[in-house]
Amino acid sequence: MQERTAGTAKDNRGGPHVESSLIETTIPARLDRLGFGRFHVLVVTALGVTWVLDGLEVTLAGAVAGALKESPTLSLTNAEVGLASTAYLAGAVLGALLFGWLTDRQGRKRLFFITLGLYLVATASTSLAWDFSSFALFRFLTGAGIGGEYTAIASCIQEFIPARHRGFTDLVINGSFWIGAALGAAASLFLLDPTVLPPDLGWRAAFFIGAVLGLVILAMRSAVPESPRWLTIHGRPDEAHAILDAIEDEHRRRGHDLPDQELPKFRCRARRSTPLSEVFASLFVSHRKRTLVGLSLMIAQAFFYNAIFFTYALVLTDFYGIAAGQVGWYLLPFAAGNVLGPLVLGRLFDTIGRRVMIATTFALSGVLLALTGALFAAGVLSAAAQTVAWTVIFFFASAAASSAYLTVSETFPLEIRALAIAFFYAVGTAIGGVGAPWLFGVLIDTGSRLSLFGGYLLGASLMAGAALIAFRYGVDAERKPLEAVALPLSTAE
Template sequence: MSHDAFSVLDSTKLSAFHRKVTVLSAAGMFLDGYDITVIAVALPTVAKQWHLSSLMTGALTASAVIGMFFGALVFGRLTDRLGRKKMYLVNLLGFVVFAVLAAVAQDAWQLLICRFLLGLAIGADYTISTSLLAEYAPAKRRGSLMCRLGATWFIGAACTYVFALILVPFAGEHTWRIMLVLGAVFALIVLWMRRSIPESPRWLASNGHTEQARAVLTDLGDTQSVLATAHTGHRTPWRTLLTMPLLRMTFFCCGFWFMYTLAYYGITLYTPTILKQVTSSTTGIYAGSLIIALVGVVGAFTGASLVDRVGRRPLLIIGFAGMLVALTVLALLREPGLAALVALLGIAVLFANSGPGIVNLVYPSEVFPTSVRATANGLGTAVSRVGAITGTLLLPTLINAWGLHNVLWIFVIAGAIGLAIAITLAPETKGRTLEELTESPSRTPESDAVAR
């Protein structure tokens, strides 16, 4: 594929269309963060109402994340086979239907099943939104636009606590049900607005639909006919992700993302539960959770503003290093007060979100070719969900058995391994077109440094 084939997309100037794709993809990520985190608000209420055991509490919290594992794997591959646009619309139907069903659940098992099905849709959106935006975004602005997806996820997560603080005085124990319905309404609005987004011309060209790809590019202002050299369409087996030269990048993306989610989800989905260890004030618990979430939003937008200037690799390394230091200090404190707990968790989330929490959506979309881009996103998302499932499923039981400060050492170890992976394997990809990046998937950090 000629590097000039998609020059209209790789222009450094952002068009109204670029902004539209970014906003509608980010809207999906907002819903991801919102719907995932609602369980943190629901948990104290349903655990008391339904007399949940520690095991069921963990299963209920992990159910949506388990759904994400399967949703990312299945729909990632389908997105490469059937196209970005079809899945871009279909997956939002899942947000609407399963959020409403979860809102009317009458026992823990009903809620668990509905949360699992909602997780399928959330996992699908990770692969679809990131792949579509990466294939439309200008090369020199791609990092910041895609990092805004991650930042919007954290805004969605923070909004759960904002809504909780607003609704609890009026709705009481039904707050989480109302919040799920509100998420379904928002998903329906986004679904309607996504109809106007055309299929990715990169996907069309890679699958042999040259004329359709040219038509999309023409509508976007392209005046060149340079798709004659486009690939004639062939299916790339998913197994290529597990063979050289792509294996190195597969291990890198899956490895650092796994370590990040192991620590991050264990902290954020149980923030109210963790804070409950040191205070009995409901307002204090939700206010502290909101502070931590908002600090995370600041971290994400800080990283998004720097990613195309300082690069992906420095952000990833600094993010893991900062998270590691904050969690180590917290683990060494035997009995932290509420202020210390909120401050140190906030610092950990600040660094995590400014690095691995946003570049996890960038790297898989940049270092893999179009034919397996969504599949690679799906695999990375699925493996990362294993880390998230481990953190969420086991945390209540481990806290009861070992105590909070001992459990925190698991997160410290995850941060240390993530930092080691980042230092040894992270490439630098800023400013390059997708075609330039995927022509040399066997790059190393050292060769990138020489190239710069």
């Protein structure tokens, strides 16, 4: 099999010798022919843990809401609890944009070390907060680290996972957010118990958990290489082939068969970076329908999740009289439903297809939220029944939200993948998420079930609207190489 770069034959391992900016390579095809092996497990574990960390952070923020209000140091109001959550999301928005831009320019690997480092320092600092201002600042910086993590990690994972496994893997990784949520809920039950730790130390210890977990993952990430796809586009195909040679050798040693067949070639012109004008043209001219789909999905799921989950503890304490230290028991089944959704439904996104499954899960989530909201407003649900209803709703909503992240990370060109993820995450979170916790905090403070029901109806409407847009304009990306889903901007015709 021959492979050429600017008219020069490749070596016998597939690594081309570059003499000009024109590159012809089989890197994408070699990545997609791999079976799911030990290397992919490493990538998923070392990088996908970002969603676990985010789930941990979000759950702790919700579970300790009552403790923050009762803390003699902070003594936060419901509105301040909501504002602190908004600060976290605002940091995530700005962090995603900044680090997404840098990820496309500087590489996936460099940035996923930087963003994890920022998260570690910020979440550890949260445990030392002395008033509302310091608490909100550290939550903002923690969010910036997590937002940056999303862009660097999601782009890298997409570029490593074989096409036939991409949908299921991505949904399960996103669903692992709820493993972090379960860890946070379980930790809160222990740490917020006044017989274990004084009230003003329990919530501090809770936030320190993320820093400890992050340190372990930081060591694991040293074994994850740079994305061969990113290296190829940036004129470093020799490095890309060396990385892939090592992956394939390890794959064979573990008994995986790699068929000896002619592989399709990808031709591109190397580039150092992509100007923002080209990013804009790609998002709003060439792929404007995909942009509409991405925005509708991200805004809807961000509002849906942030409005409900960030204030779930307040609903339990204010409307059902649940003690702050017992909130974790109600979060555990809720988290379980969210984990099971992507696990059970994920394969269908690769078989039935993206458009049908995305539209179905978004629509079901909206309908079920409206029905549950009506029962809540009527006052016929107990705390346990409310939790069962949320668990069922978020079984579907978790798969829906995960598919939104999958959509925006696989349907745009490689050169702008990280920045595209950052754009959709930032806009979706800014419009659908940043104000949602504050809005629902205000609605809860009214003490009116009917007012809160109005907020639930707004969330349900957004999910239903997103379902219609996805079904009409969504992309059938299942089992297709990334380069077939979205032609890279550097492609040489």
